[in-house]
Amino acid sequence: GNSVTQMEGPVTLSEEAFLTINCTYTATGYPSLFWYVQYPGEGLQLLLKATKADDKGSNKGFEATYRKETTSFHLEKGSVQVSDSAVYFCALSDLGYSSASKIIFGSGTRLSIRP
Amino acid sequence: EAQVTQNPRYLITVTGKKLTVTCSQNMNHEYMSWYRQDPGLGLRQIYYSMNVEVTDKGDVPEGYKVSRKEKRNFPLILESPSPNQTSLYFCASSPWTPLGTEAFFGQGTRLTVV
Numbered sequence: 001g002n003s004v005t006q007m008e009g010p011v012t013l014s015e016e017a018f019l020t021i022n023c024t025y026t027a028t029g030y031p032s033l034f035w036y037v038q039y040p041g042e043g044l045q046l047l048l049k050a051t052k053a054d055d056k057g058s059n060k061g062f063e064a065t066y067r068k069e070t071t072s073f074h075l076e077k078g079s080v081q082v083s084d085s086a087v088y089f090c091a092l093s094d095l096g097y098s099s100a101s102k103i104i105f106g107s108g109t110r111l112s113i114r115p
Numbered sequence: 116e117a118q119v120t121q122n123p124r125y126l127i128t129v130t131g132k133k134l135t136v137t138c139s140q141n142m143n144h145e146y147m148s149w150y151r152q153d154p155g156l157g158l159r160q161i162y163y164s165m166n167v168e169v170t171d172k173g174d175v176p177e178g179y180k181v182s183r184k185e186k187r188n189f190p191l192i193l194e195s196p197s198p199n200q201t202s203l204y205f206c207a208s209s210p211w212t213p214l215g216t217e218a219f220f221g222q223g224t225r226l227t228v229v
Contacts (some may be wrong), residue, residue: 034213034217034218036218036220042223043119043222044220045220046218066193089157091218093209093211093215095210095216102148103209103218105158105160107155
């Protein structure tokens with residue numbers, strides 16, 4: 001079945017550092033890919049998404065490109081801020097394709113940014 | 116405002132005392148799902164539902180029940196809670212569509228079973 005493998009954390013960086021959080025997936029068909037963010041004490045919220053190969057999702061300075069050839073959707077940001085400290089989840093959805101479709105999440109990566 | 120509402124936000128209960136965590140969405144979404152979040156284990160799916168009266172097991176269904184009698188509501192039932200069900204629980208909903216629409220999450224329910 002479908003699966004998502006995400007870089008283990010925690011990840012600790014200094015402010016203004018470059019961020020990469022790796023995410024790879026296995027899937028049949030043409031799933032959509034997502035990054036969700038969870039701030040302390042809150043639920044998950046969508047950060048960005050891509051619905052087909054070579055699409056680039058972007059939001060709040062974060063970017064990720066849907067790479068079908070490497071089955072990856074790595075999250076990047078050029079200069080992180082303390083306010084980016086959160087848990088980040090990579091996710092895959094094939095909803096609507098079959099009765100077995102669902103949304104699958106990676107294990108989450110905790111990111112801490114030092115001032 | 117589009118939202119998923121879970122209640123209660125916090126709950127402390129004793130082993131064996133039946134409880135229900137409610138989840139309601141106002142977006143007319145077909146797909147709803149329950150997850151538990153535990154340190155080091157990420158989000159694990161408990162049950163999901165593709166529409167009214169259609170539910171299926173996720174990865175960790177043991178000890179839980181769900182029902183989907185109305186489209187907007189998807190309660191999670193713990194018939195006989197045990198301490199290993201102490202966790203943070205999230206409900207989510209999404210349209211049933213291959214168009215890559217995002218899932219919307221509730222604020223979470225922190226459950227402690229003593």
